[in-house]
Amino acid sequence: MELRDSVDALWRIEAPQLIATLARRIGNLDIAEDIASEAFVAALAQWPVEGVPPWPGAWLMTTAWHKAIDRARREETARTKAPLLVAGQDGALPDVAAEALDPIPDDLLTMVFTTCHPVLPPESRVALTLRLFGGLTTDEIARAFLAPSSTIGQRISRAKRTLAGARVPIEAPSADELPGRLHAVLEVLYLVFNEGYSASSGESVVRADLAVEAMRMGRVLAGLLPSEAEVFGLVALMELQASRFRTRTDGNGIPIQLELQDRRRWDRTLIDHGLGMLDRAFGLARPLGPYCLQAAISACHARAPSFAETDWVTILALYDALAQITASPVVELNRTVAVLHVDGPEAALIATEPLTSDRRLAGYHLLGAVRGDLLTRLGRRHEAAAELERAADLAPTKQERQLLLDRMAAALNVTGD
Known part of the structure; x- marks a missing residue:
């Protein structure tokens, strides 16, 4: 069981790079994803016997590449595909250093720009990229979108079919195309970072690996586009x-406000x-x-x-400007925290009222968390406890659930009852 957990963790870390490199070389996202999965299945079969290799990522890449070669040879069109895959008659891996550099010298970024291709509608671009690059499950992506899992699953499936039908190449955009395709990529990078900053599921509130990779790719983009604010x-x-x-988080993984x-x-x-x-x-x-x-x-x-020395007046002004250009219920909810510290809990609670009927926040635990805090501050402890209990039921991780239950108990004991 421990080995399976280790391989699952490696899948989160290694799969995006593995799929990206395979997709660029093979030219097909679906096949790249299948081969990457086969490599991880091989790891589950071999590592219990042979032990985990010193460089698991390199082992997985080598195994996946040989599986790609084998698959090409088995297909009817192997006569035309094999020369593209095989560097020599012995099936040796290609010399990566000798390959011509793309305009974006990064396989992951190349894949992100491919899955954010204009042929896809915006919501499908982000969902597919999160699935392939972020290694997120459909449920995790659904939470990020505040949408049903079935809807996200359909978007991902349609996006793959659309890319295949349009014969979109796995390559970076030209310099002229880059600025126009930037918005979708930035959205994806921030959603991946957010999944690392505050995980939507799993055993840990923080997944630093995702956040670090999103920052790395953001810095690469900044170097490529020095005039894009x-x-x-x-x-x-x-x-x-x-x-x-x-x-x-604290020593037990519980979030710290x-x-x-x-x-x-x-x-x-x-x-x-x-x-x-x-x-x-x-x-x-x-x-x-x-x-x-x-x-x-x-x-x-x-x-x-x-x-105590936070400049909440400036923060509120910035949220006002942000709300005008995003129309996001999450931004509106975050703005209410600034309202709390500028105008008090009553004004902040009133600001949350329109959000309680917004369907996009129906499964969002932080709405109840914020309202619970405001009601506690106003001394409406039973209403606060009810909000916090509902929020706990919606919490994506056990640590966040525990924090909300602790706050619920504290709300009920505000007056010593």
Whole structure:
């Protein structure tokens, strides 16, 4: 069982790179995904006998590549496909270093731009990319979209069929195409980062591997597009949020609220670099886009010496600007926290009322968490406990569920009952 858990963890880490490299070389996403799965099945069969290799990722890539060669040879069209796959008569792996570089010298980014191709509708681009690049399950993607799992599954299936039917090549866009296809890629990178920052399922609230990979790819994009403010804004946003990773949870994995985090343990290197990226973004664009605005909000928290010294007036103004250009219920919910600290809990609670009838937030646990906190502050402890209990039932991880249940118990004991 422990080995199976280890292989499952490796799938999360290695599968995106494995699928991306195979897809670029083979030219077919579905086949690349199948072969990657076959390599992991082989690992489950061989590693219990032979032991886990020193470099599991390299073992999986080698195994997958040989399976790709075998598959090509078995197919009727092997006469035309095999020369593209096989470097020599012995089936040796190709010399990657000798391959011509793409405009984007990164297999993962190449795959992201492919799955974000304009031939797909925006929602399908993001869903498919999260599935292949982020290694997320359909349920996890559904939570990120605030949509039913069945809907997401259909989007992913249709997206694969559309790419195959349109014969979309697995390659990076040209320099002229790059800016026009950027928005969907930035959206995907931020959703992947968010899954790492606050996991939608699993045993851990934080999945740093996803967040680190999203930041890495964001920095690559910033190098490729030095005049795109939103790229720098996104990198700044991810780095400023990632600076809090060490204080996001306690020793038991329970989330720690921002006001209780030890700011001395925040990563100053990430903060300084993130603020520098934000300055770069501010120098490139007016008006500011959504990633720049969100990064500016994170910068207010990063610059505050303590929670009490946070500039909530500026944060509220930034949320007002962000709400005007996103029309997102999650942004509106986050804005109510700023309203709390500027105008008080009663005004904040009133601001949450329209959100209670928004279907997109029907399964979103943080709506109940915020309302529970506001009702607690107003002394309406039984209403608060009911909101927190509902939020706990919707919590995506056991740690978040426990935190909400603890807050529910505390709400009921506010007056010593």
